[in-house]
Amino acid sequence: MTRFAASLAQTGRSKGPRYSDAQIDHFIEAHERFVHRLPKGRRAILRYIQAPGHDLSGRVLTGADLTGANLQRARMVLTCLDLASLHFADLRGVEARGATFAAADMRGASLRHADLSGAVLNDADLSEAALARGETTSGFRLIPRPAEDAAGELSFSVDFTGCSMKRAGLANARLTGANFTGALLTGAVLTGADLSGSRFDDAVLTGASMTGLKIDPDALAKCVMDPSERAIRRAGGLLQRLTDAECWIDTNGAQGCPAVLDGEDLRPLGARLSQRRLTALSAERVCAVGVSFAGSQLQGARFDRSDLRDADFTGADLRGASFRGAKLRHASFKDADLRPLPLTNGAAQEVDLGGADHADDAFASSRRN
Incomplete structure (x- = not known):
């Protein structure tokens, strides 16, 4: 003492x-x-x-x-x-x-x-x-x-x-x-x-x-x-999927494909998921604790049942995204766009937070309307 x-x-x-x-x-x-x-x-x-x-x-x-x-x-x-x-x-x-x-x-x-x-x-x-x-x-x-x-x-x-x-x-x-x-x-x-x-x-x-x-x-x-050694080794392949996804957007779907990262550990990617064009990203059941998606285009992305605690979505476009059952405690959504995503048929796809774990004020500084 x-x-x-x-x-x-x-x-x-x-x-x-x-x-x-x-x-x-x-x-x-x-x-x-x-x-x-x-x-x-x-x-x-x-x-x-x-x-x-x-x-x-x-x-x-x-x-x-x-x-x-x-x-x-x-x-x-x-x-x-x-x-x-x-x-x-x-x-x-x-x-x-x-x-x-x-x-x-x-x-x-x-x-x-x-x-x-x-x-x-x-x-x-x-x-x-x-x-x-x-x-x-x-x-x-x-x-x-x-x-x-x-x-x-x-x-x-x-x-x-x-x-x-x-x-x-x-x-x-x-x-x-x-x-x-x-x-x-x-x-x-x-x-x-x-x-x-x-x-x-x-x-x-x-x-x-x-x-x-x-x-x-x-x-x-x-x-x-x-992150495990296996997760670290897979990081290069995941980055290639992100590149292919941006090619898909640039060519209006003629080349590449949307990124599918389901079940992956995204932590070895660090900040390399920020400022990306990843419309229609599928990232269900991923471990992305502390990962930065800041400024990324994530319209219609799916993060269902993912661990996104302490993740950074500052300024991200999340219109129409799905976070069903996701862990969102201490994640930042400052200036993120969480408005409905207009669809080609005239309807709008709402952001889905069903069953997600988040603080009551988690989206206080985001765009909802």
Whole structure:
């Protein structure tokens, strides 16, 4: 335990400043003005503040100093905490669904029973994070693995379901029994972490550093890992199919053919699917996590049952495309064209999102009408 951690344990969080809800809201309003560069703004420096159960939902706390703050059971749905200092903060039981913690300092934070599902923790530092810390220098109090509740369901220590945690630092974290189902851990640093008893079903661990990671033997069996050697070898052939598809468009169908990439791993192609003319592309059941389709012509494309988490469709023409059953969490559709595709018979083909998994606001910045 660091000297700072020992100091917190010895003094206890109960001795931090206490303010009324109205006072806390006043501090936050001043901070939001500070963030937006408005008059009378002031950065929130609320170290060790006592604010358990406070409702911070939707507030902007970018860059706020909440070091050692007691935020137990606080409601932080869709709260922006990018670049905030939550060093050794008590976040046990917080409801932070969809919140953003990009590049936040969360070293040593206590996270037991926190609900961070759908949150964005890209580049956040969770080194030494734990479920709970003792009141003395004796160290951590941890639960050994997920326990079953009265209904027989697994009750996880902290819920990272569907989080975007790209490049997050979890070195030496002690988060046993956590739920990382569907989380994006691309490039995350898990070195020396104790994540035993944790669930990683459908998590993305491409490029993650896992030296010394403590996990259950089969924990990563259902994860999305780095592309296989076979997928890398097939990349050249897939690129040729893209070239043939553009030839088909250039010659009005006289030469070439639409690209069929069904069932392929497209990740080795990187950004080579961006700025392409790929009308009528068939890419069903593909793995395209983090792949860029930015600026491409994808009218009538089929992405049914594909894994498109963290994919980039910025500015793409997706009129009439189909995403039935696709995984679209954390994909970007900024300025994408999702309007109906006019057909030669006078009808129009709508974009099909039936059964797709996406956030409620996934298409807020796209063209729909």
